[in-house]
Amino acid sequence: MFYICQAPGCGSRAATRYGIYCSSHKAQLRRHGAIGQRAITKADLKLYRALVAARLEKNKDKPLLTQLEARWGAVLTYAESVREEARRKPMVRYRREAAIEMLRIGKNVQPGDVIETVLAMYVMQDQQPRCFKSDQAFRTQKVRRVRGLTRLNADAWTDAKTGKRKLVYRDLGQRTVTIMGGWIAEALGPAGIMFARLERKDHEKKQEALLAFRDALGSME
Ligand SMILES: [Zn+2]
Structure with missing residues:
Protein backbone atom coordinates (compact mmCIF):
# COMPACT_ATOMS: atom_id res chain seq x y z
CA MET A 1 0.00 0.00 0.00
CA GLY A 33 13.36 24.41 1.71
CA ALA A 34 9.65 24.01 2.54
CA ILE A 35 6.42 22.68 1.08
CA GLY A 36 4.61 25.56 -0.61
CA GLN A 37 7.72 27.75 -0.66
CA ARG A 38 8.05 29.63 -3.92
CA ALA A 39 11.39 30.64 -5.37
CA ILE A 40 12.57 34.11 -4.41
CA THR A 41 13.64 35.63 -7.70
CA LYS A 42 16.23 38.20 -8.60
CA ALA A 43 13.32 40.55 -9.36
CA ASP A 44 11.82 39.99 -5.88
CA LEU A 45 15.10 41.04 -4.34
CA LYS A 46 15.75 44.07 -6.53
CA LEU A 47 14.13 46.66 -4.26
CA TYR A 48 15.90 45.31 -1.18
CA ARG A 49 19.24 45.23 -2.96
CA ALA A 50 18.72 48.88 -3.85
CA LEU A 51 18.01 49.73 -0.19
CA VAL A 52 21.15 47.89 0.92
CA ALA A 53 23.27 49.52 -1.80
CA ALA A 54 21.98 52.96 -0.76
CA ARG A 55 22.84 52.34 2.88
CA LEU A 56 26.30 51.04 2.02
CA GLU A 57 26.82 54.16 -0.09
CA LYS A 58 25.63 56.35 2.79
CA ASN A 59 28.20 54.67 5.04
CA LYS A 60 31.04 54.56 2.57
CA ASP A 61 33.32 56.71 4.76
CA LYS A 62 33.08 54.02 7.45
CA PRO A 63 35.00 50.74 7.18
CA LEU A 64 31.70 48.80 6.93
CA LEU A 65 32.04 47.36 3.43
CA THR A 66 35.72 46.54 3.95
CA GLN A 67 34.80 44.63 7.09
CA LEU A 68 32.00 42.76 5.38
CA GLU A 69 34.34 41.86 2.52
CA ALA A 70 36.87 40.61 5.07
CA ARG A 71 34.19 38.46 6.70
CA TRP A 72 33.22 36.97 3.35
CA GLY A 73 36.92 36.44 2.62
CA ALA A 74 37.25 34.57 5.92
CA VAL A 75 34.42 32.22 4.88
CA LEU A 76 36.31 31.42 1.68
CA THR A 77 39.56 30.86 3.58
CA TYR A 78 37.69 28.52 5.87
CA ALA A 79 36.11 26.71 2.91
CA GLU A 80 39.58 26.32 1.43
CA SER A 81 40.82 24.71 4.65
CA VAL A 82 37.84 22.35 4.65
CA ARG A 83 38.60 21.34 1.06
CA GLU A 84 42.24 20.71 1.97
CA GLU A 85 41.20 18.68 4.96
CA ALA A 86 38.89 16.62 2.75
CA ARG A 87 41.89 15.73 0.57
CA ARG A 88 43.81 14.39 3.54
CA LYS A 89 41.14 12.46 5.39
CA PRO A 90 37.62 11.15 5.03
CA MET A 91 34.92 13.71 5.60
CA VAL A 92 31.14 13.89 5.52
CA ARG A 93 30.20 14.44 1.88
CA TYR A 94 27.96 17.46 2.57
CA ARG A 95 30.73 19.41 4.26
CA ARG A 96 33.11 18.84 1.39
CA GLU A 97 30.40 19.67 -1.14
CA ALA A 98 29.55 22.89 0.75
CA ALA A 99 33.22 23.96 0.76
CA ILE A 100 33.66 23.30 -2.96
CA GLU A 101 30.45 25.17 -3.78
CA MET A 102 31.45 28.18 -1.67
CA LEU A 103 34.85 28.31 -3.35
CA ARG A 104 33.20 28.24 -6.78
CA ILE A 105 31.00 31.16 -5.78
CA GLY A 106 34.05 32.98 -4.40
CA LYS A 107 35.88 32.51 -7.67
CA ASN A 108 33.00 33.65 -9.89
CA VAL A 109 31.26 36.43 -8.01
CA GLN A 110 32.42 39.83 -6.76
CA PRO A 111 32.35 39.97 -2.93
CA GLY A 112 30.20 43.13 -3.10
CA ASP A 113 27.55 41.24 -5.07
CA VAL A 114 27.40 38.44 -2.52
CA ILE A 115 27.22 40.92 0.37
CA GLU A 116 24.44 43.02 -1.20
CA THR A 117 22.42 39.93 -2.05
CA VAL A 118 22.72 38.37 1.40
CA LEU A 119 21.90 41.60 3.26
CA ALA A 120 18.96 42.17 0.90
CA MET A 121 17.59 38.74 1.84
CA TYR A 122 17.57 39.72 5.52
CA VAL A 123 15.81 43.01 4.77
CA MET A 124 13.23 41.17 2.66
CA GLN A 125 12.66 38.58 5.39
CA ASP A 126 12.03 41.40 7.86
CA GLN A 127 9.66 43.30 5.57
CA GLN A 128 7.89 40.35 3.94
CA PRO A 129 8.07 37.57 6.50
CA ARG A 130 5.23 35.71 4.82
CA CYS A 131 7.40 35.11 1.76
CA PHE A 132 9.32 32.54 3.81
CA LYS A 133 7.59 29.43 5.11
CA SER A 134 10.31 28.54 7.64
CA ASP A 135 13.89 29.19 8.69
CA GLN A 136 15.02 26.36 6.47
CA ALA A 137 13.12 27.94 3.56
CA PHE A 138 14.84 31.29 4.20
CA ARG A 139 18.25 29.61 4.40
CA THR A 140 17.58 27.68 1.20
CA GLN A 141 16.39 30.75 -0.71
CA LYS A 142 19.37 32.75 0.53
CA VAL A 143 21.78 30.09 -0.75
CA ARG A 144 19.80 29.90 -4.02
CA ARG A 145 20.07 33.66 -4.61
CA VAL A 146 23.79 33.65 -3.87
CA ARG A 147 24.31 30.70 -6.22
CA GLY A 148 22.13 32.51 -8.75
CA LEU A 149 24.79 35.21 -9.00
CA THR A 150 26.75 32.82 -11.18
CA ARG A 151 25.79 30.13 -13.61
CA LEU A 152 27.59 27.64 -11.48
CA ASN A 153 24.48 25.77 -10.48
CA ALA A 154 24.46 24.61 -14.07
CA ASP A 155 26.96 22.05 -15.32
CA ALA A 156 27.65 22.32 -19.02
CA TRP A 157 27.97 19.19 -21.11
CA THR A 158 27.93 18.44 -24.82
CA ASP A 159 25.15 16.34 -26.27
CA ALA A 160 26.91 13.58 -28.25
CA LYS A 161 24.09 13.34 -30.81
CA THR A 162 23.53 16.98 -31.60
CA GLY A 163 26.94 18.38 -30.61
CA LYS A 164 25.11 21.14 -28.72
CA ARG A 165 26.17 22.41 -25.33
CA LYS A 166 23.58 21.84 -22.68
CA LEU A 167 23.20 23.08 -19.15
CA VAL A 168 22.13 20.80 -16.36
CA TYR A 169 20.93 22.54 -13.22
CA ARG A 170 22.23 20.83 -10.20
CA ASP A 171 20.27 20.88 -6.96
CA LEU A 172 22.32 20.64 -3.82
CA GLY A 173 21.15 18.37 -1.04
CA GLN A 174 19.38 19.95 1.93
CA ARG A 175 22.30 19.21 4.23
CA THR A 176 24.79 20.90 1.94
CA VAL A 177 22.52 23.93 1.68
CA THR A 178 22.14 24.00 5.46
CA ILE A 179 25.92 24.03 5.93
CA MET A 180 26.41 26.76 3.31
CA GLY A 181 23.55 28.78 4.77
CA GLY A 182 25.15 28.47 8.21
CA TRP A 183 28.51 29.76 7.02
CA ILE A 184 26.91 32.67 5.18
CA ALA A 185 24.73 33.52 8.19
CA GLU A 186 27.69 33.47 10.54
CA ALA A 187 29.65 35.87 8.34
CA LEU A 188 26.95 38.25 7.15
CA GLY A 189 23.86 37.52 9.28
CA PRO A 190 24.55 40.05 12.06
CA ALA A 191 24.97 42.80 9.46
CA GLY A 192 21.84 41.57 7.65
CA ILE A 193 19.79 41.84 10.85
CA MET A 194 21.21 45.30 11.54
CA PHE A 195 20.37 46.49 8.02
CA ALA A 196 16.83 45.15 8.38
CA ARG A 197 16.44 46.98 11.71
CA LEU A 198 17.69 50.28 10.26
CA GLU A 199 15.35 49.99 7.25
CA ARG A 200 12.45 49.41 9.61
CA LYS A 201 13.42 52.41 11.74
CA ASP A 202 13.62 54.65 8.67
CA HIS A 203 10.22 53.41 7.57
CA GLU A 204 8.70 54.12 11.00
CA LYS A 205 10.23 57.59 11.03
CA LYS A 206 8.60 58.35 7.69
CA GLN A 207 5.27 57.08 9.00
CA GLU A 208 5.59 59.25 12.11
CA ALA A 209 6.39 62.31 10.05
CA LEU A 210 3.33 61.57 7.90
CA LEU A 211 1.09 61.23 10.99
CA ALA A 212 2.49 64.44 12.48
CA PHE A 213 1.74 66.18 9.21
CA ARG A 214 -1.84 64.84 9.24
CA ASP A 215 -2.24 66.03 12.84
CA ALA A 216 -1.01 69.44 11.86
CA LEU A 217 -3.48 69.54 8.99
CA GLY A 218 -6.29 68.38 11.27
CA SER A 219 -5.62 71.07 13.86
CA MET A 220 -5.60 73.88 11.32
CA GLU A 221 -8.09 76.68 11.94
ZN1 LIG B 1 2.38 16.04 -3.46
Whole structure:
Protein backbone atom coordinates (compact mmCIF):
# COMPACT_ATOMS: atom_id res chain seq x y z
CA MET A 1 0.00 0.00 0.00
CA PHE A 2 1.01 3.59 -0.61
CA TYR A 3 0.48 6.72 1.42
CA ILE A 4 -1.02 9.88 0.06
CA CYS A 5 1.22 12.95 -0.21
CA GLN A 6 0.86 15.13 2.89
CA ALA A 7 1.24 18.43 1.05
CA PRO A 8 -1.99 20.45 1.42
CA GLY A 9 -4.41 19.70 -1.40
CA CYS A 10 -2.09 17.35 -3.24
CA GLY A 11 -3.56 13.86 -3.03
CA SER A 12 -0.89 12.17 -5.18
CA ARG A 13 0.75 8.98 -4.12
CA ALA A 14 3.78 9.31 -1.88
CA ALA A 15 7.02 8.85 -3.80
CA THR A 16 8.19 5.92 -1.73
CA ARG A 17 6.45 3.36 0.38
CA TYR A 18 7.28 5.13 3.62
CA GLY A 19 7.57 8.62 2.21
CA ILE A 20 5.17 11.35 3.19
CA TYR A 21 5.40 13.41 -0.03
CA CYS A 22 4.93 12.70 -3.71
CA SER A 23 7.96 13.11 -5.94
CA SER A 24 7.16 16.69 -7.01
CA HIS A 25 6.61 17.86 -3.43
CA LYS A 26 9.76 16.02 -2.37
CA ALA A 27 11.64 17.95 -5.03
CA GLN A 28 10.03 21.22 -3.89
CA LEU A 29 11.11 20.57 -0.32
CA ARG A 30 14.68 19.89 -1.42
CA ARG A 31 14.86 22.77 -3.89
CA HIS A 32 13.03 25.45 -1.92
CA GLY A 33 13.36 24.41 1.71
CA ALA A 34 9.65 24.01 2.54
CA ILE A 35 6.42 22.68 1.08
CA GLY A 36 4.61 25.56 -0.61
CA GLN A 37 7.72 27.75 -0.66
CA ARG A 38 8.05 29.63 -3.92
CA ALA A 39 11.39 30.64 -5.37
CA ILE A 40 12.57 34.11 -4.41
CA THR A 41 13.64 35.63 -7.70
CA LYS A 42 16.23 38.20 -8.60
CA ALA A 43 13.32 40.55 -9.36
CA ASP A 44 11.82 39.99 -5.88
CA LEU A 45 15.10 41.04 -4.34
CA LYS A 46 15.75 44.07 -6.53
CA LEU A 47 14.13 46.66 -4.26
CA TYR A 48 15.90 45.31 -1.18
CA ARG A 49 19.24 45.23 -2.96
CA ALA A 50 18.72 48.88 -3.85
CA LEU A 51 18.01 49.73 -0.19
CA VAL A 52 21.15 47.89 0.92
CA ALA A 53 23.27 49.52 -1.80
CA ALA A 54 21.98 52.96 -0.76
CA ARG A 55 22.84 52.34 2.88
CA LEU A 56 26.30 51.04 2.02
CA GLU A 57 26.82 54.16 -0.09
CA LYS A 58 25.63 56.35 2.79
CA ASN A 59 28.20 54.67 5.04
CA LYS A 60 31.04 54.56 2.57
CA ASP A 61 33.32 56.71 4.76
CA LYS A 62 33.08 54.02 7.45
CA PRO A 63 35.00 50.74 7.18
CA LEU A 64 31.70 48.80 6.93
CA LEU A 65 32.04 47.36 3.43
CA THR A 66 35.72 46.54 3.95
CA GLN A 67 34.80 44.63 7.09
CA LEU A 68 32.00 42.76 5.38
CA GLU A 69 34.34 41.86 2.52
CA ALA A 70 36.87 40.61 5.07
CA ARG A 71 34.19 38.46 6.70
CA TRP A 72 33.22 36.97 3.35
CA GLY A 73 36.92 36.44 2.62
CA ALA A 74 37.25 34.57 5.92
CA VAL A 75 34.42 32.22 4.88
CA LEU A 76 36.31 31.42 1.68
CA THR A 77 39.56 30.86 3.58
CA TYR A 78 37.69 28.52 5.87
CA ALA A 79 36.11 26.71 2.91
CA GLU A 80 39.58 26.32 1.43
CA SER A 81 40.82 24.71 4.65
CA VAL A 82 37.84 22.35 4.65
CA ARG A 83 38.60 21.34 1.06
CA GLU A 84 42.24 20.71 1.97
CA GLU A 85 41.20 18.68 4.96
CA ALA A 86 38.89 16.62 2.75
CA ARG A 87 41.89 15.73 0.57
CA ARG A 88 43.81 14.39 3.54
CA LYS A 89 41.14 12.46 5.39
CA PRO A 90 37.62 11.15 5.03
CA MET A 91 34.92 13.71 5.60
CA VAL A 92 31.14 13.89 5.52
CA ARG A 93 30.20 14.44 1.88
CA TYR A 94 27.96 17.46 2.57
CA ARG A 95 30.73 19.41 4.26
CA ARG A 96 33.11 18.84 1.39
CA GLU A 97 30.40 19.67 -1.14
CA ALA A 98 29.55 22.89 0.75
CA ALA A 99 33.22 23.96 0.76
CA ILE A 100 33.66 23.30 -2.96
CA GLU A 101 30.45 25.17 -3.78
CA MET A 102 31.45 28.18 -1.67
CA LEU A 103 34.85 28.31 -3.35
CA ARG A 104 33.20 28.24 -6.78
CA ILE A 105 31.00 31.16 -5.78
CA GLY A 106 34.05 32.98 -4.40
CA LYS A 107 35.88 32.51 -7.67
CA ASN A 108 33.00 33.65 -9.89
CA VAL A 109 31.26 36.43 -8.01
CA GLN A 110 32.42 39.83 -6.76
CA PRO A 111 32.35 39.97 -2.93
CA GLY A 112 30.20 43.13 -3.10
CA ASP A 113 27.55 41.24 -5.07
CA VAL A 114 27.40 38.44 -2.52
CA ILE A 115 27.22 40.92 0.37
CA GLU A 116 24.44 43.02 -1.20
CA THR A 117 22.42 39.93 -2.05
CA VAL A 118 22.72 38.37 1.40
CA LEU A 119 21.90 41.60 3.26
CA ALA A 120 18.96 42.17 0.90
CA MET A 121 17.59 38.74 1.84
CA TYR A 122 17.57 39.72 5.52
CA VAL A 123 15.81 43.01 4.77
CA MET A 124 13.23 41.17 2.66
CA GLN A 125 12.66 38.58 5.39
CA ASP A 126 12.03 41.40 7.86
CA GLN A 127 9.66 43.30 5.57
CA GLN A 128 7.89 40.35 3.94
CA PRO A 129 8.07 37.57 6.50
CA ARG A 130 5.23 35.71 4.82
CA CYS A 131 7.40 35.11 1.76
CA PHE A 132 9.32 32.54 3.81
CA LYS A 133 7.59 29.43 5.11
CA SER A 134 10.31 28.54 7.64
CA ASP A 135 13.89 29.19 8.69
CA GLN A 136 15.02 26.36 6.47
CA ALA A 137 13.12 27.94 3.56
CA PHE A 138 14.84 31.29 4.20
CA ARG A 139 18.25 29.61 4.40
CA THR A 140 17.58 27.68 1.20
CA GLN A 141 16.39 30.75 -0.71
CA LYS A 142 19.37 32.75 0.53
CA VAL A 143 21.78 30.09 -0.75
CA ARG A 144 19.80 29.90 -4.02
CA ARG A 145 20.07 33.66 -4.61
CA VAL A 146 23.79 33.65 -3.87
CA ARG A 147 24.31 30.70 -6.22
CA GLY A 148 22.13 32.51 -8.75
CA LEU A 149 24.79 35.21 -9.00
CA THR A 150 26.75 32.82 -11.18
CA ARG A 151 25.79 30.13 -13.61
CA LEU A 152 27.59 27.64 -11.48
CA ASN A 153 24.48 25.77 -10.48
CA ALA A 154 24.46 24.61 -14.07
CA ASP A 155 26.96 22.05 -15.32
CA ALA A 156 27.65 22.32 -19.02
CA TRP A 157 27.97 19.19 -21.11
CA THR A 158 27.93 18.44 -24.82
CA ASP A 159 25.15 16.34 -26.27
CA ALA A 160 26.91 13.58 -28.25
CA LYS A 161 24.09 13.34 -30.81
CA THR A 162 23.53 16.98 -31.60
CA GLY A 163 26.94 18.38 -30.61
CA LYS A 164 25.11 21.14 -28.72
CA ARG A 165 26.17 22.41 -25.33
CA LYS A 166 23.58 21.84 -22.68
CA LEU A 167 23.20 23.08 -19.15
CA VAL A 168 22.13 20.80 -16.36
CA TYR A 169 20.93 22.54 -13.22
CA ARG A 170 22.23 20.83 -10.20
CA ASP A 171 20.27 20.88 -6.96
CA LEU A 172 22.32 20.64 -3.82
CA GLY A 173 21.15 18.37 -1.04
CA GLN A 174 19.38 19.95 1.93
CA ARG A 175 22.30 19.21 4.23
CA THR A 176 24.79 20.90 1.94
CA VAL A 177 22.52 23.93 1.68
CA THR A 178 22.14 24.00 5.46
CA ILE A 179 25.92 24.03 5.93
CA MET A 180 26.41 26.76 3.31
CA GLY A 181 23.55 28.78 4.77
CA GLY A 182 25.15 28.47 8.21
CA TRP A 183 28.51 29.76 7.02
CA ILE A 184 26.91 32.67 5.18
CA ALA A 185 24.73 33.52 8.19
CA GLU A 186 27.69 33.47 10.54
CA ALA A 187 29.65 35.87 8.34
CA LEU A 188 26.95 38.25 7.15
CA GLY A 189 23.86 37.52 9.28
CA PRO A 190 24.55 40.05 12.06
CA ALA A 191 24.97 42.80 9.46
CA GLY A 192 21.84 41.57 7.65
CA ILE A 193 19.79 41.84 10.85
CA MET A 194 21.21 45.30 11.54
CA PHE A 195 20.37 46.49 8.02
CA ALA A 196 16.83 45.15 8.38
CA ARG A 197 16.44 46.98 11.71
CA LEU A 198 17.69 50.28 10.26
CA GLU A 199 15.35 49.99 7.25
CA ARG A 200 12.45 49.41 9.61
CA LYS A 201 13.42 52.41 11.74
CA ASP A 202 13.62 54.65 8.67
CA HIS A 203 10.22 53.41 7.57
CA GLU A 204 8.70 54.12 11.00
CA LYS A 205 10.23 57.59 11.03
CA LYS A 206 8.60 58.35 7.69
CA GLN A 207 5.27 57.08 9.00
CA GLU A 208 5.59 59.25 12.11
CA ALA A 209 6.39 62.31 10.05
CA LEU A 210 3.33 61.57 7.90
CA LEU A 211 1.09 61.23 10.99
CA ALA A 212 2.49 64.44 12.48
CA PHE A 213 1.74 66.18 9.21
CA ARG A 214 -1.84 64.84 9.24
CA ASP A 215 -2.24 66.03 12.84
CA ALA A 216 -1.01 69.44 11.86
CA LEU A 217 -3.48 69.54 8.99
CA GLY A 218 -6.29 68.38 11.27
CA SER A 219 -5.62 71.07 13.86
CA MET A 220 -5.60 73.88 11.32
CA GLU A 221 -8.09 76.68 11.94
ZN1 LIG B 1 2.38 16.04 -3.46
